Structure formats: structure tokens, C-alpha cells
Amino acid sequence: MQLIDWIILIGTLLFIVLYGVWKTKGSKNVQDYIRGGNEAKWWTIGLSVMATQASAITFLSTPGQAFHSGMGFVQFYFGLPIAMIIICMVFIPLYHRLKVYTAYEYLESRFDLKTRTITAIFFLIQRGLGAGITIFAPAIILSAVLGWDLTTLNIIIGILVIVYTVSGGTKAVSVTQKQQMAIIFTGMFIAFFLIISYLPDDVTFTKALDIAGASGKMEVLDFSFDLSNRYTVWTGILGGTFLMLSYFGTDQSQVQRYLSGKSVKESQLGLLFNGLLKIPMQFFILLVGIMVFVFYQFNQSPLNFNQNSVDKLLSSEYSNDYKEIEQKNDVLFSRKKEISEKLAITGNPELKTELANLDSIERSYRLNTQFFIKRVVDTAYASKYDKLEAEIASYEDKSSVNKEYKTKKDELLTLYNESAKDKETNDKDYVFIYFILNNLPKGLIGLLLAVILSAAMSSTASELNALASTTVIDLYKRNIGEEKSEKHYVTASKFFTLVWGILAILVACFANLFDNLIQLVNIIGSIFYGNVLGIFLLAFFFKFVKSNAVFIAALITQAVIIFVWWQDWLPFLWLNALGCGIVMFLAILLQGFIPTSNNKKIEIQ
Template sequence: MHWINWLIVIAYLTYVVTDGVRKSKGTDTIAGYFTANKSLPWWVVGLSVMATQLSAVTMIGTTGQGATDGLRFVQLYFGLPLAMVILGVTLVPLLHGSGVYTAYEYLEQRFDAKTRSFTAFLFLLSRGMSVGTIMAAPGVVFSAVFGIPLVWAVALIGVPTVIYTMIGGVQAVAWADVKQMVLIVVSLVAIMCVLLMQMPTSPHDALQIAGATGRLKTFDFGFNINEQYTFWSGVLGGTFLMLSYFGTDQSQVQRYLAARSVDEAKTSLIVSAYWKIPLQALVLCVGISVFVYYQFVQPPLLYNPVHEQAVTAQRGAAYDELQNEYATAFTMREAAALEVSEADDEVSTTAAMEIFLAREGEVQAIRGRALSMAEEVTGESSRDVNYIIPHFVLNELPLGLAGLFIAGIIAAAMSSISSELNSLATTSVIDFYRRWVRPEASDSHYLAVSRGATALWGLFACVVATYAATLGSLIEVVNRFGSFFYGSILGVFLLAMIPRARGTGAFVGLLVGMTVVGFVNFGTDVAYLWQNVIGAGVVVVVGVALSGSKRKPALP
């Protein structure tokens, strides 16, 4: 990478870390460290919420998803606005006004200690794995750039993030998120402008090619619970996923607990909800544009450079033959794509599209053989969707812009990782250490333990990251991790709003809910979004059935 790109990246890293340390003022108490003394304005909370979601996984995994699968993925977010409205009148005022540091503290107030601890444990497990996946995204980029092992690439982004999170607490994290959100949006808009200017064909023809391959298909109204992304899985399953994520996940709850008032907390979530879908569509459109660009500019047969080197070393002759086939097939597909762009009537356009799709099928078949060869040689998953955008950025973007986009990936990674680590440390200390180990201690003691917990969770995330990078589309991996736990956790909070629900029913319901979701996940082909609905439904039904008719007195 050119030294100018390096300069941009290093300057940004230096700025974020120093600014995070500067924002640590007022974090010498647990109220300041965990909730910023409830001093953050709504727009800071809203941008922090968005930055936490728009992680490096989004910048790499979702753009790659757009390149390979198109706009279908945006259906996942169709339930987000509805979820935010529901949370605004239920959990947000309930938790913000309850004086808690974590969402799970409230469960002991409402039910009992075992329900609180079990729910908090499930959060730690799910979020610990997810933050590792988020950390894997920039690790993929740096591994490709530097040619170093993934573990060192992960450490390169993880260590500075852990340091400024340990020092600054939620206040430093939230204000850093504001600046990082700006950089993320600027880098996405910049790369989209470059793609439009460098595209070998007109935007209209580019849309025709993307549409012919199904990448502009946004809505799928078919009701099939085995299909991952449909309108109904997004509206129903997505709503439950978002309710659980924004309403019960400490990484999000901690944001609106830091807001100055309940009204500002509600506003922050509504704003983030209605900006999320357009931003997600922009990210997917970047991926689709990269796909169209590579119809005219030959990309590598394997995007993962490590796998390509391994295959070349062990199957050199066979891979060279495959490369020659690929070059021939690409030339024929490029000619077909040009025919589509030059067609001037409906009949010729339809005929050209049929030829183009046939040529596209031939290219993908050769790619499939190469991926199978890579899997045989390396013994690893050969899905390289997470390497598509890094390859484009490093090889096609103008000088300086590549550094800006990589800085944007780092910004996205640091905003999400810091938020997750801060929430993991908060839950570890408040829901376990202070509750069960050291109920009485000074704020300075709890802050020291919190910083130690942040470091330990950072180490755990680095270990998970080295594995998650081989699991396929990173954005899907994050949502799969979340969906396995989120529905059942949401069910417990729904029970908390049912007057007759009691602690035993909530605890047993949570156990049964996780068991059922485990069976659905490992024993069926049901799409993961529906696990949120199933988990929440099972917990509520079992919890209510076991709670009897007596109600635990409501807290004032």
C-alpha cells in the first residue's frame, strides 16, 4: 500500500486514540464510566447506536453480500422502525427510569437473581462471540494487505481499541462513534462516486446487468421459513431480532441509559432506525456496483490471496489450466455484457440478456471449481465473499481514497468493538462481580475490575476472530450468533411486562426457549431470523404457564 494511504490510516488511528483518552474526563466513578452520568444528547446517542451497528462487518461483509447476493439482504431491516416504536413505549422508559446500569439488573428487581444471572450470562456468551466476528472484518483486510497471519492482523486493530475503551468508558466510546460515523459515511459515498465514474458502461446499463442477475431484487413475498431473506422473515423475524437487540442487548441499552432523558433516549432510537435502512441500502449498492464493475474488469479467480498462493503452490498446473478457462469465459461474458449495454430495443435486450446470463453461469461454474480446489488444498472454508471489497479497494481505488476507505473500515471496527467491549465489561462487573463476589467496594475498585474485564474480553474476541473469518459472510455470522440467543432473551423481558409472570416461570421458560432454539438451529433448515420469533414465543408461553395466577407485586 502506498505511503500516502498509510499516512491517512496512521493519522486517523492516532487521532481516535488520543481523543478517546481526552474524553475520559469524568469517568472516575462507575456512573460516569458506565452511563456518562446520563449526560449525552440524543444526537450523540443516536449516532453512537448507528456506529455500533455499522461495523467493519458491514463495510466488508455486507458489501460482499451485495456483490454476491444483491439487495435481498436489506429485507432483514424492514422490522426495525416498528421495533423502535414498540421499544419507545415499553422498555426504553422502563429501563431508563429504573436506575440500573445494565438491562439485566432490572430482571432481578422484577423476578429473581437466578433469572438475572442466566440472562446476563447468555448475553456475555452471544456478544463475546459477535465482537470476535466484528474484529475479524478488519483482520481480513490487514491480513490481505500485509501478508501476515490473521492473528497478528486481528491484534493490530484489537489492541489500540481495547486501550482507549479501558481508559475512557462509555463517554469516550460515544463521542468517538460520532466522528467515526462521519468518516464511514464519507468513505462509502466516495467509493460509490468513484465506481460510477470508473464504470465502463452507463448507470442505466449497469442497472440492467445487475437486474438481469437478480441483484436488484429487493422484495421476496414468498412465505418460506427455510428461506433466509424474505419480506416476511424481515418484518416478523427481523422485528423480534431488533426488539431483542435494541431492547435487551447491553451494547445498545447502555447507549440510551446514558441519554439525558427518556425523551432523548426515544428520539435517538427513532432517528437511528430511519437512517439505518437507507445506509444499509447504500452499503449493498456499493457491493452491487463492484459486481457490475467486475463484469468489465477481470477480477482474480480467488479473492483470498492466501488461498490463491496455497493452490498455486500445490496444484500449480491444474490451477493454471483453470485460470486459462476463466480468462476465456470472462472475455466472452464481457462481450455479452457489452451487447446488453448496446442493445437499443426490447427484443435485442432480451436476447442479449439471455446470452449474458449463460456466460455468467459459465464463469461462476469455473469459480466454483476453483473454490472447491482451495477448500481441498487448505482444509478451510473457501468462501471468499469477505475478500471482494478489500481486493477492489487496494487494486482499483485512486491514491488516497484507498487509505480513506481502510480508515473507514478501522473506524467502523473501533466504534463497534469498543461499544461491545464496554458493555461486556459492564455486565461482567455489575451483574456478576458486584452481585456475587464483592457487593461492597469503592468506585475505584470497580473501575479497576472493569478495565481488567475489558482486557480479558478483548483477548477472547481476538481468539474468536481468527475462527470467524473462515465462516463465510461475516454479517450473516453476526446475525446467526445473535439470533440463537436473542429471541429467548427477549422473551424474558416480555414476561417482565406481564403482571402474572413470576421468577420460576421466567427462568424455566428461558431454559426451555434456549433448548427449543438449539434444536431448531441444529436439527432443521429453518432460517435463522425465525429463531428470534420461536425463542421469544416459547419463553413467554412456558413462563406464563408456570407462573400461576399470583402476581409478584410491581415495583414503585
């Protein structure tokens, strides 16, 4: 990075922090601090909702997801418009009518305190973990740029977010998110058009899509009913609808965004705006990743984009093995580039087939590289592998009819395949940052880093704000014996924002790469969201179901969903529908056996 990049990056981040503090100084009461004074217009709500969901993970991981797996990930969002309509019709009018500060207040009015509390705790667990991941994602970026350790960067990024979130609460989050989204859209559009300009002169945008399509990257829709496939039209519409209903309808980090609306209409318009724009936005971000893929058909790419892992590999005993793969890949790249250039000129279908075959070989080279990296970073795995290798070598009869020998070979192959896909060797989150650092001109590197860090700050601020609000309103205020002053609750909100910020930093310091970060955040949410949504649907539509049945059903359901996830029986998107269905079924069933609670109904003040 050059001086101009640092000036743009630091200047952008400082502007956001100082602007947020300046615009929101003087929040004296809970209404201002938590609900932003109910002054937000629909466009502010829409951008705030979008910015809360579009964290750094979106702009860091999504292009890498497209690079490796293509456009199919966009199906994940197909349920979003359906969810937005339902929330606008059911959730928003109810929340505004009751004048709640958090979504979970309603559950005490409908059920009782323990149901409200357990649902709030589910939110605090999953969103607390999510906040840590949204800090960890940009720390990866700066680690690649500066060479600093991740712990130091997690602390710095966390402190930046805490400063203006503690200062101004919900209003600080909302007013800064408009500027952050402007920076994000500007940076991503510039990056997209620059990538296209870097392609050879005879490779138009249309031809670039043909080249990507030849390698299977443009397969947007998958109508299969294969439950092992995470991203299909059906998982997106069914599982995605449940996930989005849970996230936007019951997750306080989103509910708080539209509770700040000036009216029901403003809140509804804001959510509909988000529903209309979100899928095109995600499609565009994936398309940026596709263009990066096409760029690397004409420019040599590394076999693994995580350079720290590659450096460790080069200094290990497997260095020669890796260099041998690199040499093979160099030959492969020359052939791929030649085929891609011919395909751009002629459009010959036979060339598309050959390019797809070469791409398949390249993927095997990348898996081999991941395999060797895994052996370096995980000594426990390496010892298992070495033990199996030694056992296989000890067999005198190495023929295919030797069942014991064949079994050991199969075990070795299974271990290899699992290792190649391991979380610690995956480089999806590094693809876009590698491209930015190595190919963009001076100044734009700083702008793109500002894009990703702005998204991180925006999303993390919303999460800390929501975590503090839920802690104060649903746990602290509801369970202390005496009523306190407005100033006391504002001070408590600031204190818990600080506490959750520190906890998020700690989670970030212990975070590891999963399949990739955007999936990790959605997996964490999916473990809890379905259960929470089911509780709300019971409250809305099943008036005969009372608190004790719901409370017991919620505890059982959460245990079942964690077990199903642990056993990897279903793609994570289906956990939302499963959790929702189980808690509703159990609560209705249990209501027939559990006496109706005599708890006095609490009216929301």
C-alpha cells in the same frame, strides 16, 4: 499501499484513540463511566447506536454479499423501524424511570436474582463471541495488505480498542463514534462515485443497474414463503422485528448507548433517527457491492477473491485443473464484456437473457474453484472424495440402471456441492477489499481501510464497554457481600474491560470464516436473542408469571434453539421468533404447575 495511504490510515486510527482518551479523562464514578454522565444528545445517541451495529463486518462483508447474491439482503432490516417504535414506547421509558445501569437490573426487580443472572450470562456469551468476530474481520483486511499473520493483527487491533475503552468507558465510546461515522460515510461515498467513474463512458448509473438486473442482482423484494430462503420480506419483517427488538431492546451494547441520553426524549429521538437512516444506509452499502459487480463485467475479476487460497491452489496438485477453469473463464469474460457493452447501448432484452446465462456459467466456475480450494485446505474431505472416486471407478457396470453405482455418484455430487459452499473457501468477505487494493488511487486506499478499521474499533469498543458493565453491575456488584466505593467499581469496570478485551482477542485468534462474517455475527445473536426477548416480554406484559417458571423455561428454550440451529431446520432469522415464542409458552404453561416463589422483591437502587 503507498506512503500516503499509511499516513492516512495510521493518522486516522491514532487520532481516534488519542481523542477518546483526551475527551474522557477523569471519569471518577460509575455514573460517568458506565452511563456517560447522562449528557448525550439525540444525534450522538443515534450515531452511536448506528456505529455500534455497523461494525467492520458491515463494510467488509455486505458489498461481497451483494456481489454474489444481490440486493435481497436488505430485507433483513425491514423489521428495524417497527422495533424502534416499540422500544421507544415500552423499553426506554421503563429503563429511564428505574435509572438502571444495565437492562438486566430490571429483571431482578420483576423476577429474582437468578433470572437476572442467567439472562446476563446469555448476553455475555453471545456478545463475547461477537466481539471476537468484530476484531477478526479487520484483521483479514490488514492480513491481505501487509501479509502479516492473523494472530498478530488480532492482538494489535484488540489493544488499540482496549486503550481508549478502558480509559473513558461509555463516554469514550460515544464521543469517538461521531468521528468514526463521519470517516465511514465520507469514505463509502467517495468509493461509490469512484466505481461509477471507472465504468465505460457510455455506461451510466441507470444502465449499470440494468446490467446488474440482467444477472438477477437487483431483485430486492422476495414475497415467497420458502423457509429455506434466508432473506424474504416475511423473514425480514417478522424474524427481523424479533431480532431487532432483542438486539436494541435487551442487548446491553445497544441499551448502554441510549441509557446515556440526557432525557427520555433524547434517547427516543436517537433511536428513531437510527430507524429512519439504517435501511437506506444498508441499501447504499449493498449498492456499492452491486457497482463493484458491474465494474467486473468490464474488467477481469479473479475466480476467487481470497488470494491466499488461490496461491495455495496454484502450488497444489490441482493447479492444472484451476488453470483450465481460468482459461475457460477468460473466454467467458470476453463474451460477457461484449454483451454488457451492447446491452448498455441497445437495452435489448435478448441480451439480458444471454448475460444471465453467462453469469450462471461463471458462477459454476467459481464453485469449481471453491471445490478445488476445499480439497487443498481440508485433507479429511479430500480423503472422502478420493475414496468415493475409487469406489465409483471399481464398478464394471457404469450404466444408469446400476443402482449402487448411481447412489455412489449421487453421494459424490452431494459432497461436491457441500464442499463448494464450505466456510473455508468462501470469498465474500474478500470482494470489496480486493477491489480497494487493486483499483483505488493513492490516498483513498488508506481512507477506505480507515473506514473499515474505524467501524471495527467503534463496534468492538461498544461491545467491550457493555460486557464490562454487565459483568460488574449484574454479576460482580450484585453477588459480593459488601458495598464498595464508586472508585472501586470504576476500577473493576476498567479491569473487566481489559479481561473481555483479551478474551475477544482469543476468540478472534480462533475464528474461521463462515458463510460470511456478517451472517456469522447475526447467527450467534439469533441463537440467544429470541430467548432473552421472551423473558423481557414476560416481565413487561405477563405479571402473573413468576421467576421459577421463567428460569426453567429459559434454560429449556436455550437448549431447544441450539438443537434447532445445529440441525439447520430453520433459517437463522426465524430462531428469534421461535425462541421468543417457546420461552413465553413454556413459562406460562409451567406457572400453572410451579408454586409461586416467595423470594422478596428487590428494588433497584
